[in-house]
Amino acid sequence: MENKFHFFDQVYQVVKLIPEGKVTSYGAIAKFLGASKSSRMVGYAMNGSHTLNETIPAHRVVNRNGLLTGKMHFSSPVTMQEMLENEGVVIKDDQVQSFPDHFWDPSENLL
C-alpha cells in the first residue's frame, strides 16, 4: 500500500539528495531502488524532471562511464558541464575526471 511510490518520484528524491561536488550514475540509483535493470527509466525520469516545479540537480547524474550523456537536454549543451565545474567537479571532454573520487553512492549514504 505504501509502496505506491512511483519509480520516477523515487528517482527525483534520490537525485535531490546528491551533495554538491558529487555525482552518481543512473544505474546506481536504479539499483538502490531495486530496479538495476531499469536504469533506462532513471534517465527517462530525468527527462521529465524539468517539467516539475522542483529543481532536480540532474547535472549530478551521469552514466556509468562518468560521461555527461544528458548535457544536451539542458538549456545549453555546456550548462551541465559548467554547473559541475562550479561545484568542484573537473570535466574533460564531456567526461568526469576522477570519477570514482566524485562518485556518490546512495546505497552507502542513504542506507
Next chain:
DNA sequence: GCGTTGACGAGGA
C-alpha cells in the same frame, strides 16, 4: 492499440 525510441547497464564473444 501498436511500434519505435531512449539522460543505461550488464553480459557474452
Next chain:
DNA sequence: GTCCTCGCCAACG
C-alpha cells in the same frame, strides 16, 4: 580492452 545483444518500461507518433 572493444563491439554487439538483450532487458527494462514509460512516453510519443
